[in-house]
Amino acid sequence: ALAAGGAAAVAVQRGIAARVRDALAASAGAVDRITDTTERRLAESDAQRARLEAVIAAMGEGVLVVGADRRVLLANPRLRELFSAPASLEGRSLFEAVRQAEVVAALEAALDAGDAAVREVATGLAPERRLRFSVAPFPSRDERAGAVAVFRDVTDLRRIESVRRDFVANASHELKTPLTAIRGFAERLVDAELPEAGAKHAVEAILGNAKRLGILVEDLLELSRIESGSVPLRPEPIAVGELAQRLLRELDPRLRGGELAASFESDGSDRVVADRRALEHVLANLLDNAIKYSPPGGEIRVRMRGAGDRLRVEVEDTGIGIPPKDLPRIFERFYRVDAGRSRALGGTGLGLAIVKHWVQALGGETGCDSQLGHGSTFWFELPRAPSAPDAGDVRSRPGSAPRTS
Template sequence: MDEGMWITDANGVVLRHNEALRAILGTDQELVGQRPLFLLRRTELHDAVLRACREGVTSKVEVSMDAPRNKTLEVHIAPLGGSLPGSAAVFRDVTERKRLERVRQDFVANVSHELRTPIAAILGYAETLRSGALSDARHAPQMVEIIHRQSERLGELVEDLLELSRLDAGERPLSPAPVSLGEVARQASEAMEPRAAGKRLSLQLRIPTDLTARADPKALEQVLLNLLDNAIKYTPEGGTVELIGERVGDRAQLSVRDTGLGIEAKHLPRLFERFYRVDRGRSREQGGTGLGLSIVRHLVHGMEGEVRVASQLGVGSTFTVVLPVG
């Protein structure tokens, strides 16, 4: 039984309980003969038990337990009923449910925020054009270009959200098999070459021709495209982006190394979180959705691999994908 239970007398003193309650409370102390206030140090639970005993009131209380237990409990309290004095309480550990609720709320808030900016720009410039600026030969093309760019950004955001949804739901099954890392890397590199050339970046590919790994080729290409896109985005003109492959023991590594802005150490542990941005203003200016690295992590884990990052502010960053050798 996952639910903890106790029964109290008319004064709120515990008369009996099940063993699941000890596990939920994280204690091995004697519970019989104790009062709720002594056991959990929460007046709201103590008061609810007394109301059930003395007034016959049924209630639900949420109890937060401090460190080191750090749990959230949902407790349903009711009078015993009939001629029996006292109360009964059922305890449920809702810590994980509360965490998921917070994740969902944060996700919805972030999505709303990310959608609001491009939509506001599109509506603002469209309204300006409707109000007469369409005939302004100097400024109208700039407004149309902004509307087009922000529409593309909306499309990218929606596509990334759908991709994450498919990955979360297990609707994108991956099929790892032995693949040539050089071939997949070459395809990704060729796709990003025009963007690199547009910033006068040197995009270099250094991978042994015989290096293989167990991977889903389409998923791996998407991982490399996302990493190369980030590297190009945040590397100043005239810099270098390298895609390097090597074998280390029974693992194959693909690293995307850049001479970009670098990232402060305090940000590294959170880089792969959804919508986490090192610099929100800079990221939006560059056109990122804030979801690319989260997709990378999902895909790499789905191929039984791991992704690492190392960075030095003002020097550059290296993102490394580690996969089983094919």
């Protein structure tokens, strides 16, 4: 009986042990499955986070994420660029990150009251930017978990809007002035019995303002055609030096009338492939501009030299110069440093804009260097013709350009 009882107890123990082993095996399997699932989800989460970080890093907008403690959680490279911020912003305070009171106030309002906002600020940094930004809170069941701000650089957009407004205002003024003169003198002719001299003066005034209006309209149409690409370009090899010297000879009466001297220099590498009409218009406009703004006794210098695979052409005057603040806008249509003087000299305000657009159409670039009281140098560069010789020492060719004093 004792033996039978012992055997039964052993069997029971073995049964219990087997069930324990089965339970442990099942638990181990469940743990393995949970572990696999957790690892897979973590891997997916890491992949999603990596993708999100890559997207945020590549965005053209600046992104700033802050926590409820008003510390930076995330700032993408564009945000750091817009605010000239340090490479690492995570953990820093809001003001350390953006240094803009209006931006900080908008983020704090989103954190404290859950207010979303869209605003625009100037950075106040060099170069100054106009930034339009939107702020929104991250909602949470318990409390606000943080906020995000997205910044878009609208500097160029605002500049274009300003240029458009200036264009409309200046174009209206430029058209109105000659039209008013034409109307006034025409009314005098109709309503009054004028002596012959008075009538002749009125007719001459009408004719002069009509010509001015015609030139303005032609310049506007030409600029429009260049911008639209509707002007066919006929590239051909051109010796720019010969073209410049011919224009100087044609302008000799104006040079002598203005008591101006003119000189020409070239290193011999002056051949380009370009549209002759466009290139002649560029040179004529630059020379016309130099003559207008050079005082009696001044000098206009035309220089050209090879610069690698490009030809650089410079037209220098000895005028009053251009203030540094005006240089970035000097090639804008209707932009004038001294509007009153420019109109008195008979310009339309479109000559330099036409120069810029023609040079761009020819595959080149243009610019201006100036110093107040020491004149200005307008220049443009064009690709040289393949057969152009290498640049050598600069040598002057004074004999072919007129010199007056």
